[in-house]
Amino acid sequence: MQLLVMVVDKEEDLDEIFEAFIDIGIKGVTVLDSYGSGHLFTENLSIFGKLSSIADGRKKHNKTIFSIIEDPEKLEEAIEVVENIVGDLNQPHTAVLFTVPLGIVRGLTN
Template structure:
């Protein structure tokens, strides 16, 4: 099993990804409101440059979404493909990031 973690800025993108995940048979994800480092530093006088950078990169948004999804290893590639397709590519600045972490044991939940 793998833990897919992705951080996105756009709630519309998140909703579309969740719909595609459901269509793929992924039954659950945990979604957490989160704040990036640039937003935290934007209020700090020493790093006032971060304020303008943060606003540019996030189109004025002050929060983003961290999504946690436990998947069988063979489903990770398809999930990442969905994320990239819906967002137009995570390689675009300010879009987000995705990565996986291998899981040793998982108790609870149901996974296809």
């Protein structure tokens, strides 16, 4: 069982990713707004100005997606789906993707 974590750069890719996940049988997905340090360091604002603009919702943010996937084949399909939608993950402004092996997991429903 793996935790698939993706930080997707373009919010507009989310719907397509979710639809593709449903098509391959992945239904449990959690999404969080997130901010990368690259966005903070590329503008001429103080760190307090940058943080306050994030709090006000004026800054560009990413989406961090979590999904617990039991089947290794489904995991590979999910990764392929993401790469097909966002593009080559080795290119900037696409996504960052990684997995974490899970030990104890409780509270999942099918």
